[in-house]
Amino acid sequence: MPSLHLNGITKQFAQHTALHDMSLTVRDGEIFTLLGPSGCGKSTTLWSIAGLHRPDSGSIAFGDRVVFDHGRVNIEPEHRNCGVVFQSYAIWPHMSVAENVGYPLKLRKTPRAERDRRVQEVLELVELDRHAGRYPHELSGGQQQRVALARALAHPPDMLLLDEPFSNLDAKLRDRSRQWLKTLQSQVGVTTVFVTHDQDEALSVSDRVAVMDHGKVRQVGTPTEIYEHPADLFVADFVGTANILSAEVVQADGTHAVIRVDGVGEPLKVPHTGKRLGPVKICVRPENVDIHRVVSDVDLPTAALTARVDNQAYLGDHYRYTIRIGGSPVIVTTTRPATTGELTVSLPPEDIRVFHEEADSNEENHHAPVH
Incomplete structure (x- = not known):
């Protein structure tokens, strides 16, 4: 899987600058978390990677493949090959589990036999193979979240982008989902960018964390480095209890x-x-x-x-x-x-x-x- 490189990304909405000259590198195959309070720019960063926001400056590359370079390159979202899991899951209520998961493959005109094989494969991966024929209203919140994740993995993505995927779950289910996601990601090996404001979530699932504030990165490090050796007073006060x-x-x-x-x-x-x-x-x-x-x-x-x-x-x-x-x-x-x-x-x-x-x-x- 490719690494991810953001260089000098700036994004402004009207008079508000959401991202200030942001540069980050996410290593091949790691879970990299954007952590910060509401309005700090973490979701704007994620949508810029996905191609849903167009930055005002800078460049974005998946490994050697440049997907955005201001004024020169802007690959459309559908051609960036990102698997995205939204906070609301956004699964279609009129489709079964198997139909939801297989939809990205259907759009790509994947042959039926190959599509069925891949759907079965990813449903086994997320432990929902016995629920292939069920509809979303017949599933728990945690199961719906896994359907969304399976759909994001159906066509093997270059990047997996997760926007607060556990925020709708209760505390115990969130904790189990974090452990399950970390195990699944290590099996799949896909480079993952995870957005959250939940510090426990960031510390428990991440290989590295970027703490953001007002569109800027305050510190990047392992969970241990972020918690035990904060770079400044904001990081010290925001992460954990201080x-x-x-x-x-x-x-x-x-x-x-x-x-x-x-x-x-x-x-x-x-x-x-x-x-x-x-x-x-x-x-x-x-x-x-x-x-x-x-x-x-x-x-x-x-x-x-x-x-x-x-x-x-x-x-x-x-x-x-x-x-x-x-x-x-x-x-x-x-x-x-x-x-x-x-x-x-x-x-x-x-x-x-x-x-x-x-x-x-x-x-x-x-x-x-x-x-």
């Missing part, structure tokens, strides 16, 4: 920084590649906040502090507490319940990410985006 606290860098040598955190008495030495001093924001994930079971003060780190629990929730496999550090709410998660209305905690220096508030570039931050 505690964002005010602090000040008082020393910095390009490898580490000494910071003072509001509400924490002792300064902390944290990994940081910048050298600038002054006010910053820091990010620490709830599961990384250290909780101390107090036996004696001797056992506690010097930066430990005891805070009253403002809020608590039992979530089955873990407990979620809200405390305050320096007047700012801090979420803490743990598998063990607090036995009093207080928690003694400390911030783990190795898991703290430092961001200069006014910096839009990443050169001063702890990690630059991975492209």
Whole structure:
């Protein structure tokens, strides 16, 4: 299957610029997710790849085949060979499962015997071969979604494009569908671009993720890189749950920084590649906040502090507490319940990410985006 290359893509609607000079490379055979809030440009990117939107500048190539080059090349959607699954599934209610799946082959005038063979093949792939004669109203939401996916795969596509395909499913079915899609995609090996605003979805199914905001790519990386080493404050705050606290860098040598955190008495030495001093924001994930079971003060780190629990929730496999550090709410998660209305905690220096508030570039931050 080919790789995908977007170079300098810009798209404007009236006075609104949906995409700003976007460049991305999706590797052959990977699941690449566009993640971001509503209106960030992820669906516009997907439809530009499919040929349903015409960008105002830039180029798009499937491997060595250029499908769009502004002013020179614009291959029509039906000739780009993209399999597309819409958020609404868009399967025809008057057609059976087999007829829906076989329709793209019928349009291409594929001989009947070959068409029947391929329909049977993809229905087995999506585990719907026993439902070939059923109609959409006789299927569950998850089954309808698999019909849409089977139809997208019926004529082997160069690119598989998925636009929020699980958004209409309930939570448990979404989780099962994600696992099923990842297994199916590894079997088929088709290069896949997946659009979602659901962070769990992006982290669980993707080989790599592009986090988007206002038509720009903030960071590209593996799920681990995106979650554990966010490139900037937006990525840190958008992906997962993040505690964002005010602090000040008082020393910095390009490898580490000494910071003072509001509400924490002792300064902390944290990994940081910048050298600038002054006010910053820091990010620490709830599961990384250290909780101390107090036996004696001797056992506690010097930066430990005891805070009253403002809020608590039992979530089955873990407990979620809200405390305050320096007047700012801090979420803490743990598998063990607090036995009093207080928690003694400390911030783990190795898991703290430092961001200069006014910096839009990443050169001063702890990690630059991975492209």
